[in-house]
Amino acid sequence: MTILAALALALALLPAVLTLANLLALRTRPAAPAPGGPVSILIPARNEAGNIGPTLAAALASTGVPIEVIVADDHSTDATAAIVAEIAARDARLRLIPVPPLPPGWTGKNHACHVLGEAATGRHLLFIDADVRLAPHGAASLAGAAEAAGAALVSGVPRQVTGTIGERVTVPMINLLLLGYLPIPLMRRLADPALGAACGQLVLVEAQAYRRVGGHGAIRASLHDGVRLPRVLRRAGLTTDLVAAADLATCRMYTDFRQSWAGFSKNAHEGMATPRALPVWTLLLGGGHVLPPLLVLAALLGAGSLPxxxxxxxxxxxxxxxxxxxxxxxxxTIPLHPLTVALALALQWNALLRPARAGVATWKGRTYPAG
Structure with missing residues (x-):
């Protein structure tokens, strides 16, 4: 038990050290200059009547940079298009465009983003999900950060709003993985595509670079644009970066545990849920975050080293x-942390081990092969 406790301590120290380095790196970035060109705020939307109004109000309130806002209606069956059209009639900066039928080999979001990228006219393309609320300075700050870093792509995690216990035990894994396990200072120094990362909720790309690499067409079959798009750019010799984005935007991804489980399951096979990666992640996450409270309990019962x-x-x-x-x-959510990590690992193992006939991901009414 003492050896196991020593291993748990080592595995807990790793993300502690990386987190410290990452938070310092994100806090010490030089001040971003004023962005040098317009920003196209691009929103793929499929059955988002409950979100799209506030999202557009926030986007259209952007300051510090000229903007255009384009919504791609991806065959919504609710009032999404009508809401956008009504707002567009009052504000010429907003356009509504229809998404053509989904071609074979494409996932829905990537196809809608591809259509948006072709329609946009800005120097920078800011892709946001329909549930993301930009702060007034959000678009300008991201474009300025891209110019300061000389980066073709800049992303960050919006402040995650959680309202139910099901969200609170699942959503925090996003920041734990990015800030606790991605070495951001090393990412900024090396061009290795494996170090590329983004949050698909909030991604700003320089338009010329985006089109040069094929944009979302280069990742057309992916369900994990936050992982795939930065790596495409890095393979082309371009730079990507992460910034602190909690004051640039907010997002409420899901409304309960069932949505959270389905949402995180849909792209698990492009993240941790692979036969090679998941055992390693189980050791890192399970050993560093789930095992320690179990060992403390065992030590209190007389087995192992309590210190x-x-x-x-x-x-x-x-x-x-x-x-x-x-x-x-x-x-x-902090006291729930061991449960959060345990549930994340359970979700990933479920995605990896579920029967082949269940090896599909269903999202927004569409079904895709899972992996």
């Missing part, structure tokens, strides 16, 4: 606390 187990648990919770405060997430 080592307590230190591992402390590092795990301090790491999660630092990430939560930095990303301005709900602090009440």
């Amino acid at each position: 080592l187990a307590a230190a591992a648990l402390a590092f795990s919770l301090v790491t999660r606390t630092a990430i939560t405060l930095f990303s301005r997430e709900d602090p009440w």
